[in-house]
Amino acid sequence: MTDIRKAFDELPPPLPDARDSETARAIWLRARMTAIVEDDARSRRVGHLRFASAAVFVAALDAIALLVVASLAFHR
Amino acid sequence: MNEQELEELYCATAPRLRRYLGRLVDDPDDLTQETFLRYLRAGYTAAGEDRVRILFTIATNLARNAWSRKKPQATTADPVAATDPIERIDLIAALRNLSPRERSLLWLTYAEGYDHREVARVTGMAHASVRVLLFRARRKLARLMERER
Numbered sequence: 510m511t512d513i514r515k516a517f518d519e520l521p522p523p524l525p526d527a528r529d530s531e532t533a534r535a536i537w538l539r540a541r542m543t544a545i546v547e548d549d550a551r552s553r554r555v556g557h558l559r560f561a562s563a564a565v566f567v568a569a570l571d572a573i574a575l576l577v578v579a580s581l582a583f584h585r
Numbered sequence: 586m587n588e589q590e591l592e593e594l595y596c597a598t599a600p601r602l603r604r605y606l607g608r609l610v611d612d613p614d615d616l617t618q619e620t621f622l623r624y625l626r627a628g629y630t631a632a633g634e635d636r637v638r639i640l641f642t643i644a645t646n647l648a649r650n651a652w653s654r655k656k657p658q659a660t661t662a663d664p665v666a667a668t669d670p671i672e673r674i675d676l677i678a679a680l681r682n683l684s685p686r687e688r689s690l691l692w693l694t695y696a697e698g699y700d701h702r703e704v705a706r707v708t709g710m711a712h713a714s715v716r717v718l719l720f721r722a723r724r725k726l727a728r729l730m731e732r733e734r
Contacts, residue, residue: 513691513695513727514695525596526600532618537592539622
């Protein structure tokens with residue numbers, strides 16, 4: 510019966526690549542750049558949401574004010 | 586994690602991941618880099634061997650995505666092996682005839698030395714399934730290696 514464990518043990522060890530350090534630095538830069546781009550997109554989305562919510566608030570306030578004025582005029 | 590720590594982790598772990606992914610996909614270099622990129626972006630704070638396990642988990646998921654993209658060839662050939670310096674070894678030849686999932690289970694168990702529970706965590710499978718599938722994969726591999734000789 511074949512000894513699988515022995516067969517795996519006989520495999521050559523993992524070989525380091527001379528460019529590993531360089532690749533790691535490139536990955537670090539890519540991750541940083543991706544984070545910056547994502548942050549930028551996120552803050553732009555948040556800005557749009559804030560503007561939209563302010564617009565809704567003003568519209569709602571406007572409608573409430575009109576209702577109050579109309580109701581006061583009606584009761585007079 | 587800072588740049589220096591990443592460099593140390595990469596130099597220590599990338600060769601193992603490349604070797605593992607080399608048994609599973611066409612382009613182990615690309616997936617190794619993608620694995621580290623995803624690890625960084627997820628902001629994990631694990632240390633020691635836990636970090637390595639997380640990296641193997643990400644790598645396994647990426648490999649699984651790659652298999653599902655090109656399912657027809659996934660179980661029939663290991664394109665990496667054609668240029669592999671260790672191709673002559675019976676084991677590598679036999680592994681090529683197993684499914685990617687079986688290769689993954691066997692590699693994590695025997696080359697990386699993970700126990701069933703760790704393999705289950707890395708592959709996202711149930712502990713009991715790992716035991717059963719690993720038993721079948723081991724039997725299949727042994728039969729194939731006998732035939733190679």
